[in-house]
Amino acid sequence: MENNKKIKIGLIGLGTVGSGVYKTLKDSPEVEIIKIAVKNLNKPRNIEGLDNSILTDNPYDVVNSDADIVVELIGGLEPAFDLIKTAIVNGKHIVTANKELLAKRGEELFLFAEEHNKVILYEAAIAGGIPIIMPIKTILAGNKIRRVEAILNGTTNYILTKMDVDKASYADVLKEAQELGYAEADPTGDVEGFDAAYKITTLATLAFRKRIKIENVYREGITRVRAEDMEAANDLGYKIKLIASAYLDDENRADVRVHPMLVSKKSTLAHIDYVTNAVSLDGHPIGSITLSGPGAGEFPTASSVVGDILSISAELGTSDYILPMMRCNHHDTAQTVDILDTENKYYLSLNAKNKLGVIGNIGKICEGNGISLSSIVQRGVRDNNTADITVITELCKEKDMQKALSQFKESEYINSVNSMIRVQI
Numbered sequence: 001m002e003n004n005k006k007i008k009i010g011l012i013g014l015g016t017v018g019s020g021v022y023k024t025l026k027d028s029p030e031v032e033i034i035k036i037a038v039k040n041l042n043k044p045r046n047i048e049g050l051d052n053s054i055l056t057d058n059p060y061d062v063v064n065s066d067a068d069i070v071v072e073l074i075g076g077l078e079p080a081f082d083l084i085k086t087a088i089v090n091g092k093h094i095v096t097a098n099k100e101l102l103a104k105r106g107e108e109l110f111l112f113a114e115e116h117n118k119v120i121l122y123e124a125a126i127a128g129g130i131p132i133i134m135p136i137k138t139i140l141a142g143n144k145i146r147r148v149e150a151i152l153n154g155t156t157n158y159i160l161t162k163m164d165v166d167k168a169s170y171a172d173v174l175k176e177a178q179e180l181g182y183a184e185a186d187p188t189g190d191v192e193g194f195d196a197a198y199k200i201t202t203l204a205t206l207a208f209r210k211r212i213k214i215e216n217v218y219r220e221g222i223t224r225v226r227a228e229d230m231e232a233a234n235d236l237g238y239k240i241k242l243i244a245s246a247y248l249d250d251e252n253r254a255d256v257r258v259h260p261m262l263v264s265k266k267s268t269l270a271h272i273d274y275v276t277n278a279v280s281l282d283g284h285p286i287g288s289i290t291l292s293g294p295g296a297g298e299f300p301t302a303s304s305v306v307g308d309i310l311s312i313s314a315e316l317g318t319s320d321y322i323l324p325m326m327r328c329n330h331h332d333t334a335q336t337v338d339i340l341d342t343e344n345k346y347y348l349s350l351n352a353k354n355k356l357g358v359i360g361n362i363g364k365i366c367e368g369n370g371i372s373l374s375s376i377v378q379r380g381v382r383d384n385n386t387a388d389i390t391v392i393t394e395l396c397k398e399k400d401m402q403k404a405l406s407q408f409k410e411s412e413y414i415n416s417v418n419s420m421i422r423v424q425i
Contacts, residue, residue: 007313010067010092011036012059012083013074017097017124019047020302021071021309031313035065063087069312071305072096081105088118093316095308097124097301103198103214106205110328119323121308126199127152127277129300130293131307136206136281138325145207145283148246149424152199154275154295155183155190156222156242160260161273164230164239170223182275192221193258196244204246204256207281210334212246218257218339225260229349229419232379232390236347238262239270240421254334255342262347262423268292269424340399345374345423348391350408351415354381361413362391369400369407386415392423 009031011018018036025031026049037059041052056062059079063070063086070087072080072094080101084094094113096102101109102125113120123133127150136145151157155177162173174191177183189195197219204212222242233240243261248254263270268290272278277295282288294300315322352358359376366373372394379388393401401420408414 006030006032007069007316008065008067009033009309010062010065010070010087012062012070012072012080014038014045014047014055015073016298017301017305018071018073019045020298021073021305022047022050024299024302024306025309031069031309034067035062037062059083060086063090063092067092068316069093069095069309071309072098073305074098075100077101077104081109084109084120085112088113088116091116091118093118093312093322094120095124095305095312096120096122097305098122099125099195099198099202103201106202106328107211114327117321119312119326120328121311121323121326122202123308124301124304126203127279127291128154128293128295128297129303130277130279130291130295131304132203132279132291133206134307134311134326135291140281140283140286141325143283143286145281146248147282148200148203148207148244148279149269150200150203150244150279151241151269151272151277152196152203152244152279152295153190153193153242154277155187156193156196157272157277158182158275159191160222160225160230160240160242163225163227164234167227167231169227170225191223193219193242196242196258200244200246200256200258203244203279204254204334205330207246207283208248208254208334209330210254210332211330212254212256212334212336216254216256216336218259220257220259222260224419225421226349226419228388229347229421232349233262233347236262236375236390236392237265238347238423239265241269241272243269243424249337252335253337255337257339260421262421264424267424340397340402342398343395344398344401345395345425346391346393346401347419347421347423348393348408349418350389350391351386351418352389352413353415354385354387355413358387358389358413361411362389362408365404365407365411366391366393369396369404371396371400371404388418395425
């Protein structure tokens with residue numbers, strides 16, 4: 001573009017992130033925001049110097065404007081999908097923070113963008129302000145990445161940290177997190193692991209250069225984690241975190257999942273607390289690296305959005321095919337591993353009758369299913385003459401563990417299975 005001509009930006013959404021983007025770019029010498037779509041034109045906004053004449057409540061005004069780049073910050077599948085497609089048809093490049101859309105319909109969108117020779121950048125869709133997409137696609141492009149382990153959801157990490165620090169129950173901490181605005185009124189997307197699952201789907205697709213289908217990602221949330229599990233984990237040298245992980249096995253099959261995990265206190269991820277996010281990658285030749293930082297919030301996420309906008313604006317007019325390294329260049333779908341065929345170590349908390357033969361019964365059920373025990377600890381006897389028993393297993397198959405759990409539930413010695421949480425290997 002000519003030196004004195006500013007690149008025009010259209011913004012869809014002026015919520016937390018959109019406001020941060022506007023404030024960051026307000027005085028930019030390179031770009032100007034010419035049109036912003038909002039849900040409610042009459043809503044008071046705490047944005048100094050906002051020109052109300054560029055606001056519209058029809059997002060199609062943005063995608064049909066003469067913007068060079070359209071930034072989608074409303075989330076969800078529709079109307080975001082149709083808005084982005086319309087913008088691409090109209091010759092716009094796209095910046096988005098929409099992790100759900102990328103996880104569910106990314107393949108379609110990227111193919112569509114490529115047909116129209118347009119770029120979609122999405123640094124803000126995963127881990128907020130942490131630079132992770134561009135590093136994987138550029139600086140780390142020469143690596144064969146085999147493992148990704150990450151904390152990708154600030155709400156669940158905040159809840160688990162508070163449960164750990166305050167020795168409080170999940171329900172109490174959730175209520176407090178909602179009052180502070182860290183958790184939504186309906187927290188399902190976060191606490192049941194949907195948000196982290198969307199993010200690891202796209203992250204694994206990038207890292208392994210093969211498409212991961214969201215329906216092949218195993219997902220389990222944090223709603224069943226108890227304060228007692230936190231305490232037991234601490235005693236055993238672990239912290240409990242909601243981990244999004246992706247691993248390539250020896251046959252190049254992808255094992256992609258989100259679930260709570262006992263993480264060794266020696267591991268970096270064990271010390272990522274409150275709303276901080278982190279991504280650990282393991283590859284050759286780099287070895288292991290961890291990037292951590294703010295995973296959400298007005299300015300951290302705006303930082304990633306603005307970085308994408310400026311990456312595109314710097315290239316406009318320089319070539320007929322801009323940012324080739326940032327485009328989607330993988331078309332094979334990864335073969336995935338079903339959770340039942342994975343091998344894991346497990347933490348179990350069982351409530352048992354306080355009588356002779358209990359430990360022997362637990363050992364026998366495990367042995368019968370090919371499960372070796374690493375440790376077994378009885379954690380005191382309760383007033384009702386029952387005892388909580390904590391078990392850590394060696395590596396074993398998920399399907400064998402599920403069989404053992406069914407047998408524990410039927411055993412005359414065991415009152416209940418309180419928890420089953422996988423252990424980081």
